[in-house]
Amino acid sequence: MGNTRFILALMVVVLLPNFGVSFSMKSTINISSGQLALLALKARVNSDLLATNWSTATSICNWVGVTCGSRHHRVIALDLFGMNLSGTIPPDMGNLSFVAFLDIGNNSFHGSLPIELANLRRLKYLILSNNNFNGGIPSWLDSLSKLQNLSLNGNNFVGVIPSSLCFLSKLEFLKLNNNNLQGHIPVEIGNLRNLRFLYLHRNQLSGSIPSSVFSISSLLEIFLGENQLSGSIPSIPLKMSSLQTIYLSLNNLTGHISSDMFDRLPQLKKLGLSDNHLSNSIPMGLFNCRKLEILSFSYNDLEGTIPEEIGNLTMLKLLFLGGNNLKGEIPRQIGTLLNLDALGIERCHLIGPIPSIIGNLTLLKVLLFGENNLTGEIPQQIGNLTLLEILE
Template sequence: MDKKLYCILQYAFLITITFPMLSSEAKQPMSLATDQTALLSLKHTSLLLATNWTNSTSVCSWIGVTCSLRHHRVAALNLSNMALFATIPPQLGRLSFLVSLDLTNNLFHGDLPHELSLLRRLKFISLRLNNFTGDIPPMLGQLPKLEYLSLRNNSFIGSIPKSLSNLTNLQFLDLRSNSLSGEIPKEFGRLQSLQTLYVQRNHLSGAIPSAIFNISTLVSMGFTYNELSGSLPTDMCRNLPSLTGLYLSKNQLSGTIPSNLSQCSRLEELSLSYNSFSGEIPSEIGYLTSLQFLALGGNNLNGMVQVLIT
């Protein structure tokens, strides 16, 4: 055989052998075994997991674990209310098919690992009622499918990352009861799917960005117990047809109460107490026929609320 032809055939043979091996290696990190290894990094956090998460049973039958039928991979991890005392191990970033992560009401502490940004399929994150500390990591803004994010009742500090405005599918954002400071990012106006925004009981300052009042999908907004200042947009209710709850009490807001409140026709709860609002109480409040709770005390207001609907 010609020596040149022999070399070509030998090279072609090596390619056919090597490529399948590389393909197999590439698939290995995407296996259920990888999910198992990632989850075992949490096994030591409780006796319940230590006794239930064993090699003698399938990962998909472990307590708190749900696998997808289509991919047969870990799709949901619900370890809520288990009194787990731990940090989030970076290995959880290898659960590449994870859609839902619920660690509610435990004793998790420490910072959130950067590896969580690898979970690009995540739609639901609940870390509320724990002891997490440090800044809210900007990398959370790298989760393009995220719809629900709750970090309430932790000890996060620092400012709210502007990168959260990249979560264009986000519908629920709850940052209540932390130690956050600084201003609410004006970039939040980009969250045009947002229905619930709660930032109560922090140390936030500055004005509420006017762009937030242009998110027409909003149903409930809570800003109470902060240090927010400035006035409310005069046309505040123009683009909030679905708003049922607005909570602004215990801040440093000033100016007059917007007169177009009747355009928030679905309002059921309106809390403006203990600010520095002045002027007349808008008569339009009387047109809010769904209103069940109204708090205006602790301001410098004149007049009275009149029910104008017969």
């Protein structure tokens, strides 16, 4: 028994240093793998900062923008946001297999995205906003199954929105706005059950808005404006009660604005439906949305009057109703909206005097009521609006 213990002890003494050497070599290999990937990026980028800071004389874990894991010393995050970088993304970046956070937004990167990025299976945040990337949005992005934030906005991407993106089940932020995307919004977008922010505005998307968009109960903000979308606004189910922003302005939407939809949106703060072809009257259900701060119905085909219930929306900061077929007088209740910064009721068919109570809106910077059939003089109380910058 004594000999056995001696032999075991000897094995520990002999093997432990070798294990340490093996672990050390493995760690060195890991760091070198990350180093090669980042040096390949450095070679493709014009940057005095990276040229001096990303030096082989120091550990990559000390390089600017690089974060390493404390246990395995692998690169887990790369944050180069707004560093005035220009260049392309090398395929070697796909070797950063431990990276969970990648942000190179607000730079001047260009070219297409290399397919090797599909190897970054731990990636949760991919932020490429405000660069000059081009080509189509890659369908292989669905390989990044852990993605929570996909921000490709502010680039030159073309083509359609790949339906494969709609199977990133953990996605919370989808930002594809400010590109040159065309085609329809995929019906499969309703699969994104954890989505909170959907930004598709300022593209060239066409077709109707899929009803599946309004089936995502987790959504807080929907931005689909400044496209070429047509058809009517889908009905909104009860489970959308968390929705805070709907921006559909500058499209070709038609039909009536349902009054019932607003009964289901108690948290609504911003509603933008301007510059469409929506008809009917201002929906009365809207006045139950007491948290509204921005309301824009301007330049549609709305008829009827401005309801007195507009005074219920005391949180309003921006109210734009101009460019419609509204008739009747300006309701005095508008003068109770003391938080208003801008009021636009121009180019309608309003009659009667300008209510002197508008002089109570001392925060107003913009007041538009021209090209109506108003009578009487401009009330002296308008002089109370000392912050006014635009009066038409």
